[in-house]
Amino acid sequence: MAQRSRFSTSTLLICAAIGVATGALQAGAGALGGVVSAAVPLLYGLVLGIHVLPGVIAQELLRRPWVALLTHLIAALVGAAFVPVWIPRYIGTALLIGGLQEGIAALGRYRKWEPWRFFLSAIIIGAVIAAAIWFAADVSRFPVWGQIVYVALFLLGPVLWTAAGLGIGAGLRRAGVARRA
Secondary structure, eight states, X not given: OOOOOSSOHHHHHXXXXXXXXXXXXXXXXXXXXXXXXXXXXXXXXXXXXXGGHHHHHHXXXXXXXXXXXXXXXXXXXXHHHHOGGGHHHHHHHHHHHHHHHHHXXXXXXXOOOOHHHHHHHHHHHHHHHHHHHHHHTTGGGSOHHHHHHHHHHHHHHHHHHHHHHHHHHHHHHHTXXXXXX
């Protein structure tokens, strides 16, 4: 007898739909991010924060283990289809952010889905990405106020996109999308 999959077909299809939509958004943000990084680098954190969206929507809607990571990987493949040279960047970002979102959810044994948990995850993700970008973008070249704003926006970006994702996920849940998943 064949072993039963961890995910139902409807769960896989929902994750795929979220992944495709958010992957296209991430590809657009990647193109916009280059322009923003060159023209107004202080705002780059707001653009980069969009990468939390696939996992937030999937977890808010489905409230199941592994949906954030699965949805992030699908979004990464979609984003990479638009910009193939960024395949390692998209996959790495999906593993990092999806893994962190899954880790925070796992700490609550996938039973706690209050908004604070999502926002805690967003702040941790923002801090991790801000630390990595600090060195990659040589943020120390900015004046002190610019460094503070830069890091603050890296923390704020994921929080704002998390709020948007919670709204989208809750709306989809009210519409009955997760009823059969």
